[in-house]
Amino acid sequence: METPKATWMSFFGEKASSRGNGRRGEKPLSLHIRPAKRETRPKRDKADAASRPPHPANIFVEVVRKAQSGVVAVRTLARDRDTVPLPWPYIPFFPPEERRDVAPGTQFGSGFVIHPRGYILTNAHILTQAEEIHVKVGRETFPARIAWEDRRRDIAVLEVRPPRPLSPLPLGSSERTEVGEWVLAIGNPLGLENTVTVGIVSAKHRAFRTPEHDYEDVIQTDAAINPGNSGGPLLNLYGEVVGVNAAIIRQSQSIGFAIAVDPLKPLLTPFLPKG
Template sequence: MKRKTAHVTRTFRKPSHMHPANFFVPIVEKTTPAIISITTEDYVVNRKMSQILHHFLFPNSQAPGKEVRRSFGTGFIIHPRGYVLTSEHVIHNAKTIYVKLASGETKPAEVMWSDQKRDLTLLRITTVRGPLPVLPLGSSTEVQVGEMVISIGNPLGLENTVTTGIISAKNRPVQIAGRKYEDIIQTDAAINPGNSGGPLINMNGEAIGMNAFIIRDNHGLGFAIGIDSIKPLIRKFL
């Protein structure tokens, strides 16, 4: 009796990032190199009454010095020469500004242009390793309510944190504490302190907004400045 030959069919698993449910993965991998974390330092005098009294009661002891206050924020590179877009309140009154690239490299930054009323700032960083990766700018005019978006930032100093959500509303004018926000995009993508200045990204891997602020104690309410209202103000740097 002739023996039958068994044919074994091998099943190869696709890499996890190829799974249909993981379509955010290539977008994050594409955009993250252009997103930077920002740390600022400001020196404030601690004027607590106990320290003032200490100065008078113990005049020979060391006087209370200046206290270093550090703040965190996010930005994204819009030009290969090192121009970084971020929120003005991230660097407001900062004495020193440092940015950390996705590569881990830390560089000092200087303010090239700033608009406090609109809460916008453009920083410049210098690097010796050639052109920097850039996050393409999309269109906030063309986005639609219900469209999926990604937020990548530095909340509470936790670098490159990724959250997702949808656009909840658009074209909301908001005025807070003397700042005028135009063309506001509302999203339920988680935005926390430290996300300010980071990009709101569409499914094409383009920045369609810059994360601006949240309403405290209200979950699911994040706000970004539409990129189309920013473009005319920074065009000479693009």
């Protein structure tokens, strides 16, 4: 088996500047990271598999297997590459051979498929002043356009033109979701695609405002949400989307917020499959 090549993670300031990466006077911190080897399932005897019921702890595994193909990575390049506001610290992650392509004004986020024809739900704030938008689905990358957005609610729908139908994630009910219920966040934190974190619903119906957005009904969770998770799904144990990961409190640990999905459904009707 071929040994995976090492990659690097670099930590910079809040935006990428054409005058150089990071805040003035600060040196970037680089961590040497080796990508995880592709996991292979162990072979099991059919009789053994049939006689052994699934372990309760492995319920997360099934949720991830079903949902991962519907989660995407979003990368944008802004028109004004010196003044792009970011909701959290800018932390790019690219292997050395791709670093030359990381231009100032590049932002990273997540999203998920809501229609097999190529509609993808994400956060509006990662599209700020976007001149170019690219979406990575599996191993394929497509140019994307903004089909619709509501900046006050921090929601946007992207459209791509895939050669084959995509795998949409089903929308669940945020209202029926209980405090204390298990949830999973899947996304592109720090550029690490398809990262899965697990937690519980800590609270419901939170509300807060920023200068750009009104978060009127959000789910609070302790599932780890990091830079780049923005726009990704918060899933229940049925693999249904109950929220859109949107924000964190920087000074805290384990306090993240996802926009509740129920109030979004009427707005998304034109982009959802019929029936």
